[in-house]
Amino acid sequence: MGFFERLTGKKSARSAKERLQLVLIHDRTDLTPTALDTLKDDLIAVISRHVEIDPANVRIDLTREGREQRLVADIPLRPTTRRRAN
């Protein structure tokens, strides 16, 4: 076992693949992790104006299908406390 392998418990080809997966997503979309965080905050602000959400559990992910990138948002809604007027 090599030095780095012992350190990380991972073969170097695995690290290469995982690192490339992230690098390629950002190369393809021009979205840096920081930009993604900002986007998330903006999204939370906009959606909160219309419906009550649980901001701590909002998830925004970039996923790939083939060469297509997709922004997937998972936004849990808070159960409404108001009683609906009949």
Added chain:
Amino acid sequence: MTGTVVTITSGKGGVGKTTAVANIAVALASEGQKVVCIDGDIGLRNLDVIMGLENRIVYDIVDVVEGRCRTRQAMIRDKRLPELFLIPAAQTRDKNAVSPSDMVRLCDELRGEVDWILIDSPAGIERGFRNAVAPADRVLIVTNPEMSAVRDADRVIGLLEAEEKPAPSLIINRLNPSMVRRGDMLSVDDVYDLLRIDVIGIVPEDENVIVASNRGTPLALDGKSKAGQAFRNIARRLNGEQVPFIDLESQSLWDRLARLAGRK
């Protein structure tokens, strides 16, 4: 005759574009097809030495484009294969001496005369790359199973997609099967999974490539080497044949014996 224009490009330098062009050309020509290679790397010409034709150059591509000679006069005939030609790059000019529309015009003229026009693109994504892909009917992207080569290949694929060029195919060159088995090199599946374009060739790391370039005789000419065989398979796939991939990644008999003997 309507020749097909195939451009070989890569993004990153030194991954094996020129080697691929020379070998695929030789393979197509030895199957009796008429082939012309164009060295698109103006200022850094190399295809002439890899093909062993450096002593025969009189005119180059810039002479053709600027009207100092007819296209025919700049086509150097190969020493071994009478149906193989090279249009060399100019060595003392820069890439702006040729424009994408010059390349389209030149290739349109050649299409009527040959079956295949193979263009050796320079590395990078600037003018030389633009020139090389402008006339392409097909684009082959060469990469190595390695971080920066894969990343740059992805960038080039993205640029081609944005320009609505035909979908490119991938050549994975310099694969080292024992490093893949050890988990220290990206496998063909890994590279495919990252780039998601059709794989047209897998070429192993092979020291015969350097021996062949020393001699100026592309190794697809001789029967034995694995890399030569891999390049011949690419030529056949370009021709529309279904050719199975050589199994490079599974263990060789020698590896298995060595393991049994407790040496690995």
